[in-house]
Amino acid sequence: MGVIDLHRHLxxxxxxxxxxxxxxxxxxxxxxxxxxxxxxxxQVSPTCHTLTEFLNVFHFFYxxxxxxxxxxxxxxxxxxxxxxxxxIYAELRFAPHLxxxxxxxxxxxxxxxxxxxxxxSIENQIPIRVIACVMRGxxxxxxxxxxxxxxxxxxxxxxxxxxxxxxxxxxGDEYATAFEKAAAEQIPITIHAGEAAGAxxxxxxxDKLKAKRIGHGIHSISDHKLLSVLKEKNITLEICLTxxxxxxxxxxxxxxxxxxxxxxxxxxxxNTDDPSxxxxxxxxxxxxxxxxxxxxxxxxxxxxxxxxxxxxxxxxLKQDLLAxxxxx
Numbered sequence: 001m002g003v004i005d006l007h008r009h010l011x012x013x014x015x016x017x018x019x020x021x022x023x024x025x026x027x028x029x030x031x032x033x034x035x036x037x038x039x040x041x042x043q044v045s046p047t048c049h050t051l052t053e054f055l056n057v058f059h060f061f062y063x064x065x066x067x068x069x070x071x072x073x074x075x076x077x078x079x080x081x082x083x084x085x086x087x088i089y090a091e092l093r094f095a096p097h098l099x100x101x102x103x104x105x106x107x108x109x110x111x112x113x114x115x116x117x118x119x120x121s122i123e124n125q126i127p128i129r130v131i132a133c134v135m136r137g138x139x140x141x142x143x144x145x146x147x148x149x150x151x152x153x154x155x156x157x158x159x160x161x162x163x164x165x166x167x168x169x170x171x172g173d174e175y176a177t178a179f180e181k182a183a184a185e186q187i188p189i190t191i192h193a194g195e196a197a198g199a200x201x202x203x204x205x206x207d208k209l210k211a212k213r214i215g216h217g218i219h220s221i222s223d224h225k226l227l228s229v230l231k232e233k234n235i236t237l238e239i240c241l242t243x244x245x246x247x248x249x250x251x252x253x254x255x256x257x258x259x260x261x262x263x264x265x266x267x268x269x270x271n272t273d274d275p276s277x278x279x280x281x282x283x284x285x286x287x288x289x290x291x292x293x294x295x296x297x298x299x300x301x302x303x304x305x306x307x308x309x310x311x312x313x314x315x316x317l318k319q320d321l322l323a324x325x326x327x328x
Contacts, residue, residue, distance in 0.1 A: 002087065002088030002089075002304070002321075002325065002328060003085070003086055003087055003088065003283060003286060003304060004088060004089045004090065004269070004304055004307040004311070004321070005082070005087055005089075005090040005091070005271050005272055005282045005307075006090075006091050006236075006238055006269055006271055006307055006310060007091075007190075007215055007238035007240055007269075007271035007272070007273055008082075008090055008091070008093070008271060008273070008275065008282075009092070009093055009094060009164075010074075010075060010078055010092045010093065010094035010113070010130075011061075011062070011065060011094055011095075011098070011274075012058070012273065012274025012275065012276060012278075013078045013081065013272075013274065013275050013276050014042075014061070014065065014074045014078065014276055015074070015077050015081070015276060016038065016039040016042040016043070016276060017035065018070075018073065018074055018077060019038070019061050019064050019065070019074075020035050020038045022064050022065075022067065022070045023038070023061075023064050026064075026067070028063065028064060030060065030061065030064060041057070041060045041061075042057065042060065042061055042276065042277065043276070043277055043279050044057055044246050044277055044278060044279075048246050048248075049247075049248040050196075050247060050248045051166055051167075051168060051195060051196040051247040051248065051249070052166055052168065052169075052196075053247075054243075054246055054277075055165070055166055057277050058277070062098055062099075065099055066099050066100075066101050066104065068104060068108060068109070068112045071109065071112050071113055071116070072112050072113075072115070072116040073116075075092075075113045075116035075117050075120070076116045076119065076120040077120075078092060078117075078120075079092075079117055079120035079121055079124055079126065079128055080124060082124075082126060082128065083124040083125075085281045085283050086282075087126060087282065088126065088127075088321060088324055088325075089126070089127050089128070089129075089307075089311065089313070089317070090126070090128050091130070091131055091160070091311065091312060091313075092117065092128060092129075092130050092131070093130070093131035093132070093133050093164070094113065094130070094132070094133060095132070095133040095134060095135050095138075095164065096109040096110055097134065097135070097138060097142050098135065106145060106146075106149070107149065110132070110149065110153055110156075110158070113130065114153060114156040114157050114158065115156075118156065118157055127313070127317055127321075128157065129158075129159040129160075129313050130158050131158075131159060131160040131161065131162050131190065131312070132146050132150075132158060132160075132161055132162070133161075133162040133163065133164040134161070134162070134163055134164070134175070135163075135164055135165040136164065136165035136166060136167060136169070136170035136172055136192075137165060137166070137169065137170045138165075140174055140175055140177075140178050143161070143163075143175055143178035143179060144178050144181070146161055146182075147161070147178065147181055147182045147185060150185065150187050151185075159188060159313055160187065160188040160190060161179070161182055161187055161189050162189070162190050162191065162192065162215065163175055163179070163191050163192060163205075163209060164192045164215070165192065166196060167192060167193060167195060167196050167197045167201050168197055171197070171201065171204065172191075172193075172201075172204060172205075172209065173204065175209060176208035176209060179191075179208070179209040179210050180208075180210060182210070183210035188212050188213075189209065189210050189211050189212055189213075190211060190212065190213035190214065190215055190238065190312075191205035191209050191211040191213075191214060191215060192214075192215035192216060193205035193211070193215065193216070193217060194214060194216055194217040194218055194219040194220050195217070195218065195247065195249050196247065196248075197219070198219045198222065199219050199220055199222050199223035199226050201219070202214055202217050202219070202220050202223075202226060203226060206229065206233070206235065211235065212235060212236075212312075213235060213236045213238055214230075214235060214236070214237050214238065215238045216237070216238065216240060216243075216244065217230075217237040217239075218237070218239070218244055218249055218250065218256070218258075219249075220237065220261075220266070221257035221260055221261065227261075227266055230266050230267065231264075231265060231266055231267070234267055234309075235267065236267040236268065236269055236306065236309075236310035237261060237267065237268045237269075238269055238271050239261070239268050239269060239271065240270075240271050240272060240273035240285075241253060241256060241258065241270065241285055241288060241289060241292075242272075242278050242280050242285060242288070243272075243273035243274060244256060253292050254292070256292075258289065259293045262293075262299075267309075267310065268303070268306065269303055269306055269307040269310060270285055270289055270303055272285060286300060286303075301325060301328075304325050305322065305325055308321045308322050308325065
């Protein structure tokens with residue numbers, strides 16, 4: 001059975017060995033480490049228990065990726081890795097503004113990443129779409145800029161917008177007007193919420209940021225009214241099991257509300273979040289869920305069909321994906 005990943009960060013899926021080679025090539029400070037030490041810095045520590053600690057891993061290699069040639073190569077490799085893991089569709093998300101510099105614009109970044117993904121998608125025969133993120137704490141103008149650029153890049157594979165980052169520090173109210181403009185332009189929106197903050201963060205994402213999907217959303221479980229709204233509006237929670245344990249969103253997998261979401265018929269999918277940073281694959285996460293929560297083949301197939309329904313891609317592609325799932 002083919003699998004689908006709706007919540008996979010591009011930078012969280014970069015191959016550490018490729019980052020290391022790039023650091024060596026450009027003689028960057030990170031090149032002082034051995035390759036083994038470097039790879040350890042690119043992955044979360046076994047003692048990581050907060051979202052802030054988790055996100056700090058990315059700061060180790062962001063400057064390495066602020067290079068268009070590397071971005072093109074790394075983006076292509078991420079698609080290759082999706083194919084190797086048996087994916088039949090994925091939505092890769094990244095924050096373009098994290099890779100700009102004095103000589104690199106947001107348009108440069110979008111052009112480079114989308115072209116590399118389009119090429120890799122064709123050559124590896126796997127449809128891939130892209131979601132552009134803005135990190136919490138960034139200027140609101142970043143959202144406005146992406147809304148303005150969206151029509152230009154929609155035909156190139158850009159299918160949605162996201163607000164990501166540390167919600168424990170940045171609730172996100174200030175982005176409401178910008179995301180309302182995006183919704184008015186019929187741009188699909190997914191928002192990271194209910195991961196490091198409570199159900200109130202999910203309410204904000206739905207009511208003010210106009211989210212059609214929620215990244216994580218696990219603390220929705222504490223609010224019965226919110227669960228009803230998620231069901232009524234068919235707002236899917238993008239669940240990332242291992243990541244939720246690593247960020248301290250749940251104490252352990254046994255404490256994860258995923259089975260309760262299933263029991264209450266809340267729309268959910270299983271995703272990776274950051275496969276390289278977390279040291280996981282989607283096939284591994286599904287196997288983990290199957291064993292921990294006693295899922296059968298029908299349950300797993302239902303999760304994949306929900307992923308298709310929640311995807312931001314075009315209707316014709318959804319029909320193709322559903323046909324593949326039905327035939328498996």
